[in-house]
Amino acid sequence: MILNIAVLPGDGIGPEVTRQAVKILKAVGETYNHTFNFHEEIIGAVAIDKFGNPLPDKTIELCLKSDAVLFGAIGDPKYDNDPTAKVRPEQGLLKLRKSLGLYANIRPIKAYPTLLEKSPLKKDRIEGVDFIIFRELTGGIYFGEKILSDDGSYASDLCEYSEIEIERIAHLAFKTARKRKKKVTLVDKANVLETSRLWRKITTHIAKSYPDIQLDFLFIDNAAMQLILNPGQFDVILTENMFGDIISDEGSVIGGSIGLLASASIGDENALFEPIHGSYPQAKNKDIANPIASILSAAMLLEHFKLYEEAKAVTKAIERSLELNIVTPDLNVESKYGTKKVGNFIADYIANSDDINYNQENIDFGQSTII
Numbered sequence: 001m002i003l004n005i006a007v008l009p010g011d012g013i014g015p016e017v018t019r020q021a022v023k024i025l026k027a028v029g030e031t032y033n034h035t036f037n038f039h040e041e042i043i044g045a046v047a048i049d050k051f052g053n054p055l056p057d058k059t060i061e062l063c064l065k066s067d068a069v070l071f072g073a074i075g076d077p078k079y080d081n082d083p084t085a086k087v088r089p090e091q092g093l094l095k096l097r098k099s100l101g102l103y104a105n106i107r108p109i110k111a112y113p114t115l116l117e118k119s120p121l122k123k124d125r126i127e128g129v130d131f132i133i134f135r136e137l138t139g140g141i142y143f144g145e146k147i148l149s150d151d152g153s154y155a156s157d158l159c160e161y162s163e164i165e166i167e168r169i170a171h172l173a174f175k176t177a178r179k180r181k182k183k184v185t186l187v188d189k190a191n192v193l194e195t196s197r198l199w200r201k202i203t204t205h206i207a208k209s210y211p212d213i214q215l216d217f218l219f220i221d222n223a224a225m226q227l228i229l230n231p232g233q234f235d236v237i238l239t240e241n242m243f244g245d246i247i248s249d250e251g252s253v254i255g256g257s258i259g260l261l262a263s264a265s266i267g268d269e270n271a272l273f274e275p276i277h278g279s280y281p282q283a284k285n286k287d288i289a290n291p292i293a294s295i296l297s298a299a300m301l302l303e304h305f306k307l308y309e310e311a312k313a314v315t316k317a318i319e320r321s322l323e324l325n326i327v328t329p330d331l332n333v334e335s336k337y338g339t340k341k342v343g344n345f346i347a348d349y350i351a352n353s354d355d356i357n358y359n360q361e362n363i364d365f366g367q368s369t370i371i
C-alpha cells in the first residue's frame with residue numbers, strides 16, 4: 001500500500017514522540033512492503049514564531065492532500081501563562097480539526113496486564129478494563145462564539161450543538177459497540193444543560209436502530225466518579241467535546257500513564273492520529289517523554305487503512321516492551337531507557353519479529369538504523 005502521511009510534530013515533546021511514531025511506521029513499511037511517504041509541516045507555537053499563525057495555509061493544504069495526518073502536540077508555557085494572548089497555539093489544532101471535519105475523536109483506554117501495579121488505582125478495580133471514549137471534536141463550547149468585553153470584566157463561551165453533529169458520532173459509537181460488549185454510555189449534564197438534553201433526545205432516538213445495544217446515561221459528575229470507582233462497567237462512552245477531553249485524561253490513570261493513550265480523529269473525508277496528551281513542556285528535549293501514545297496512534301492509523309496485521313505487530317511490540325520493563329520514567333522512575341530507546345526497541349522488535357531472544361541485558365539499543 002502507498003500512503004502519503006502528513007507529519008505535524010508541533011511543540012514541546014511533540015517532535016520527540018512523533019519521531020518515534022514515524023520510525024515505527026518506517027519499520028512497518030520496510031517489513032511489510034508498504035510505501036509510506038512522510039511530509040512534515042509546522043503547527044502551534046513554532047508556527048506562530050515563524051509566521052504569526054498557529055495553522056499556516058501550507059499546513060492545511062498538506063493535510064488536505066495527504067491520506068492521513070500524524071500529529072504530535074501543541075502548546076507552550078509562554079501562552080499558557082499569558083491569558084491576554086490573542087493568538088494561541090491551541091487555536092491551530094482546533095482550526096485543523098474543524099478544517100478537516102474531524103468530528104469523532106476515538107480514545108481507547110485499557111489496563112495492560114503488565115502495568116496493573118503502576119496505576120494508583122487498586123488492581124482489582126482496573127483488571128480487564130477496556131473501553132473507548134467517543135468524544136465529539138468539532139462542536140460544543142470550544143467552538144461557540146467567544147466574547148470578552150472591552151474592559152475585560154466580562155467573558156462568555158457559547159456551547160452549541162446541532163442534531164447532525166450528534167447523530168453522526170452517535171452512529172459511530174453504536175456501530176463500534178456492536179463489535180464489542182454492546183453497551184453505550186452517554187455522558188452529559190442533561191439535568192442542567194439544554195445541549196445535553198438534545199444529546200439525550202437524539203441518542204435515544206438513534207438507539208432504536210440498534211436494538212442489540214444497551215444505552216445508559218450518566219451525568220458527567222457521576223461519570224467522573226464511576227471512572228475511578230468501577231471503570232469495568234464501561235464499554236463505549238459517548239460524549240461531547242469538553243466532557244470527553246476531561247474524562248479521557250482522568251481515564252489515563254487506569255493505564256498508568258497518559259503517555260500510553262492514543263487517539264484517532266475521524267471525519268468523512270480525513271483522518272488524523274494523535275496522542276491525547278499535550279506538549280508536556282517540562283520534558284521537552286529531555287528524552288524522557290513516553291512515545292507509546294504516539295506510536296499507538298500510528299497503530300490506529302494502520303488499522304484505519306485496514307492494515308490489521310501490521311497494527312497488531314506494533315501493539316505486540318509495545319506489549320513486549322512493557323513486559324520487559326523497557327519503558328520511560330513515567331512508568332518506572334528508575335528506568336534507564338528514554339524516548340528514543342523505547343522507540344528503537346519497538347522498531348527493532350517489529351523488524352526482527354519475536355524470533356530473537358530478547359535478553360534485556362544484551363539489548364544493543366541504538367541498533368535501529370531506521371532513524
Ligand SMILES: NC(=O)C1=CN([C@@H]2O[C@H](COP(=O)(O)OP(=O)(O)OC[C@H]3O[C@@H](n4cnc5c(N)ncnc54)[C@H](O)[C@@H]3O)[C@@H](O)[C@H]2O)C=CC1
Binds near residue numbers: 077090259330
Ligand atoms: N492535543 C494537544 O496538543 C494538547 C495540547 N495541550 C497543551 O500542552 C501544554 C501542556 O499542558 P498540560 O496541561 O501540562 O498537559 P500535558 O498533557 O502536556 O501534560 C500533563 C502531564 O501529563 C504527563 N505527560 C504528558 N505527556 C506525557 C508523555 N508523553 N510521557 C510521560 N508523561 C506525560 C506529565 O506528567 C505532564 O506533566 C499546554 O500548552 C496545553 O494547552 C494540552 C492537551 C492536549
Ligand SMILES: CC(C)CC(=O)C(=O)O
Binds near residue numbers: 090094245276277278
Ligand atoms: C489543547 C486542546 C485544544 C485540546 C485538548 O486538550 C485535547 O484535545 O486533548
Ligand SMILES: [Mg+2]
Binds near residue numbers: 245246249276
Ligand atoms: Mg486534552
